[in-house]
Amino acid sequence: MKPPGMPRRKRAGGLRIIVTGYIVRGPLGGLTWHHLQYVLGLAALGHTVHFLEDSDDYPSCYDPSRQVTDTDPAYGLRYIAEVFSRVGIADCWAYHDAHAKAWHGPRAGDIERLCGEADLLLNLSAVNPVRPWLSAIPVRVLIDTDPVFTQVRHLTSPGDLASARRHTAFFTFGENYGKPGCSIPQDGLPWLPTRQPVVLDLWPVTPAPADGHFTTVMQWDSYDSREYAGVRYGMKSDSFAPFESLPSRIAPKLELALGGTGGAPRAELEARGWILRDPLAITRDPWTYQSYIQGSRAEFSVAKHGYATSHSGWFSERSAGYLASGRPVVTQQTGFTEWLRAGAGVLAFADAEEAVAAIAEIDAHYRMHADAARDIAATWFDSTRVLEGLIESALNVSANQC
Secondary structure, three states, rough: OOOOOOOOOOOOOEEEEEEEEEOOOOHHHHHHHHHHHHHHHHHOOOOEEEEEEEEOOOEEEEEEEOOOOEEOOOHHHHHHHHHHHHHHOOOOOOEEEEEOHHHHHHHHOHHHHHHHHHHHHEEEEEOOOHHHHHHHEEEEEEEEOOOHHHHHHHHHHHHHHHHHHHOOOOEOOOOOOOOOOOOOOOOOOOOOOOOOOOOOHOOOOOOOOOOEEEEEEEOOOOOOOOEEEEEEEEHHHHHHHHOHHHHHHHHOEEEEEEOOOOOOOHHHHHOOOOOOOOOHHHHHHHHHHHHHHHOOOOOOOOOOHHHHHHOOOOOHHHHHHHHHOOOEEEEOOOHHOOOOOOOOOEEEEEEEEEHHHHHHHHHHHHHHHHHHHHHHHHHHHEEEHHHHHHHHHHHHHHHHHO
């Protein structure tokens, strides 16, 4: 029986949806695409969508112009206004500044009413607290985009687990969660698989430059490594060492737009033949980020050590953008080949020898792999398929809980 307030299950259209995320506080191109494709993809399905962001109660506003993180949202507010206007959704967002006890944005005056009328909440990455105006939404979906690290946090921080339990449905980019061979620690939440949606119309296939590089945008250390039950789960810095000598072993150029909080060995990497780029210039907005991908020949990337060592099945939303652009992807094995067809368009590697072979294969049969890349994006990441499945599952799970 459908509980009071539960929206009707629909294949497409008709729901009133609040998406919460991290754009004002993280005004960078890749992060913005990650969120935009939920908002725009849901709107394309006929849903009424509003984006809401909360400052939370700690300093979390990053200003790339000053390279500081504090409580001032001024840069991010200008950024989100410009981006949302450019993609035609200028009036659909609001920002709650808990530090100043104020609302900002075009829906500042009625966002609490809109939340009260909403059918479904998508809380992306659990980076927004479930304030009273969100807690009454009948279907509250938590999207875990950082598998392993999310579950370890829940197992080591009762407060974080309690916050997670305020949702009614749970989805993770760790698509192998609970399957044989996957060692993501189980935190007691009923995680279901999901992945990044891509609005394919916004990612046109453009000709790859003949002299383009194998590139990626990456953080050396996103945050400190985690440990649980005697197992350490590290960052990309922990994954990279076996591949540092790759530039001397292959013909294509390898390029990193390299950022991070720690001390990346930039001089050593450049001495080994890696081309390093300033990530702030590349990620200035969604279009500089997309242009960088389009100017690449393919992607080469490692994964966070924790994703790989746990055989999580995680696949990067950034790599999905490369695929949609018709750019092949060579990326570290995390177990994603258990659900995604690899071998053409996407090649997985577990060690340096496999990485060398994969890059050579892409270089030798580029046209075939480029065509396959777009096909993989359309088959596995198309926003219509991903979001319809997500919503249907979330409604079913939430209804069965009542």
